[in-house]
Amino acid sequence: MEFKRNIIVTGGAGFIGSHVVRLFVNKYPDYHIINLDKLTYAGNLANLKDIEDRPNYTFVKADICDFDRIMQLMQEHHVDGIIHLAAESHVDRSIKDPFTFARTNVMGTLSLLQAAKLYWESLPEGYEGKRFYHISTDEVYGALELTNPEGIESPFTTKASSEHHHAYGTDFFTEETKYNPHSPYSASKASSDHFVRAFHDTYGMPTIVTNCSNNYGPYQFPEKLIPLFINNIRHRKPLPVYGKGENVRDWLYVEDHARAIDLIFHEGKVADTYNIGGFNEWKNIDIIKVVIKTVDRLLGRKEDEDMDLITYVTDRKGHDMRYAIDSRKLQRELGWEPSLQFEEGIEKTVRWYLDHQEWMDNVTSGDYQNYYDSMYKDR
Ligand code: NAD
Numbered sequence: 001m002e003f004k005r006n007i008i009v010t011g012g013a014g015f016i017g018s019h020v021v022r023l024f025v026n027k028y029p030d031y032h033i034i035n036l037d038k039l040t041y042a043g044n045l046a047n048l049k050d051i052e053d054r055p056n057y058t059f060v061k062a063d064i065c066d067f068d069r070i071m072q073l074m075q076e077h078h079v080d081g082i083i084h085l086a087a088e089s090h091v092d093r094s095i096k097d098p099f100t101f102a103r104t105n106v107m108g109t110l111s112l113l114q115a116a117k118l119y120w121e122s123l124p125e126g127y128e129g130k131r132f133y134h135i136s137t138d139e140v141y142g143a144l145e146l147t148n149p150e151g152i153e154s155p156f157t158t159k160a161s162s163e164h165h166h167a168y169g170t171d172f173f174t175e176e177t178k179y180n181p182h183s184p185y186s187a188s189k190a191s192s193d194h195f196v197r198a199f200h201d202t203y204g205m206p207t208i209v210t211n212c213s214n215n216y217g218p219y220q221f222p223e224k225l226i227p228l229f230i231n232n233i234r235h236r237k238p239l240p241v242y243g244k245g246e247n248v249r250d251w252l253y254v255e256d257h258a259r260a261i262d263l264i265f266h267e268g269k270v271a272d273t274y275n276i277g278g279f280n281e282w283k284n285i286d287i288i289k290v291v292i293k294t295v296d297r298l299l300g301r302k303e304d305e306d307m308d309l310i311t312y313v314t315d316r317k318g319h320d321m322r323y324a325i326d327s328r329k330l331q332r333e334l335g336w337e338p339s340l341q342f343e344e345g346i347e348k349t350v351r352w353y354l355d356h357q358e359w360m361d362n363v364t365s366g367d368y369q370n371y372y373d374s375m376y377k378d379r
């Protein structure tokens with residue numbers, strides 16, 4: 001079958017990538033979506049069970065660092081777009097093992113860029129109609145200070161903002177904020193962002209970079225705060241709060257990020273950068289209390305019964321204090337708006353994890369890593 005577009009989504013078996021793949025496969029039956037994923041510990045094909053048999057979907061197990069394989073896939077599938085999400089994504093792991101982060105996030109991105117360059121430059125039309133879209137993070141901007149530790153009424157709101165409308169400072173990361181990464185994770189993402197922009201500036205590749213705030217929602221690996229804590233509360237295990245729990249993160253529902261990616265892939269300006277976020281700042285300890293209350297209520301436990309699971313532990317090394325994204329450019333220029341208010345989003349998320357205990361058990365037992373062998377090996 002001839003498809004209108006052939007798009008590689010890297011990291012499509014991960015948390016955000018699986019939402020992007022699902023959205024594109026469902027919304028664009030005339031696009032061929034090639035999910036290219038190495039299936040590291042973070043990749044889980046069960047995240048895509050509902051769409052795995054669609055005629056416009058192909059899964060390819062491959063490493064983005066494997067230049068020859070990427071080159072071969074570009075040619076075989078006549079790829080005209082890349083949406084690049086594959087990465088090592090967990091800050092705590094980067095502190096223990098920075099090499100893996102440099103390899104995947106920097107060298108892997110470079111290998112994709114170089115394969116796209118050689119393939120697209122070999123075509124008669126060159127870069128026309130092509131797009132290399134790199135998904136990055138707000139962490140590249142460094143950390144903001146907690147200038148208003150008690151919180152102030154936020155000067156900006158979106159549908160995603162919580163009813164509490166708090167900001168913990170008056171400054172925000174804009175697209176002009178100077179890069180100042182602190183962790184090996186954010187340093188590797190910053191480096192990959194620079195390579196992407198260099199390929200535009202040097203070779204004229206049509207690139208786009210976006211920097212998003214913390215995502216939450218279904219299918220997130222339970223090493224990250226929200227799914228880890230939901231699972232621990234359910235099993236009445238301690239909740240390890242780093243430092244004083246005062247650090248601030250800016251939370252966006254994952255499907256709103258996926259919708260932004262769709263919009264920017266199609267309508268974003270080449271060589272431009274867009275920040276993505278919903279003006280929804282939370283201190284860790286406050287969001288943890290909301291999660292405890294929600295889990296207890298949905299499980300029919302006594303109100304606040306599990307508050308004593310909160311356990312303050314040694315802080316993360318170099319722990320960034322506050323992230324807060326200014327996404328007004330994306331709202332102004334492309335009309336993007338988050339669709340879900342935080343209170344709805346967190347309820348939906350907690351309910352999803354409680355209703356999908358089998359998914360969680362598969363991940364925590366390690367069984368999810370056999371899914372590829374059972375489903376794909378002989379295809
Ligand atoms: P994730 O860890 O859940 O998924 C990463 C995926 O990449 C996995 O499926 C993994 O198997 C795959 N992968 C890793 N190394 C690979 C390699 N060498 N070759 C091919 N595939 C490989 O990550 P996530 O949270 O979904 O984040 C996706 C992207 O979005 C990352 O680039 C991350 O930096 C960025 N981001 C994440 C957030 C967030 O809150 N999670 C926020 C902003 C930006």
Ligand code: DAU
Pocket residue numbers: 089090091092136137138139212213214215223224225226228240241242247248249284316323
């Ligand atoms: O800001 C975007 C980034 O958000 C993404 O680029 C990263 O890929 C993603 O992992 C996320 O990074 P964080 O470090 O902010 O997410 P994490 O869920 O690991 O932690 C959220 C906050 O909670 C952070 O301040 C550390 C704290 N924390 C985390 C864990 C796992 C705890 O206090 N205890 C924990 O056990």
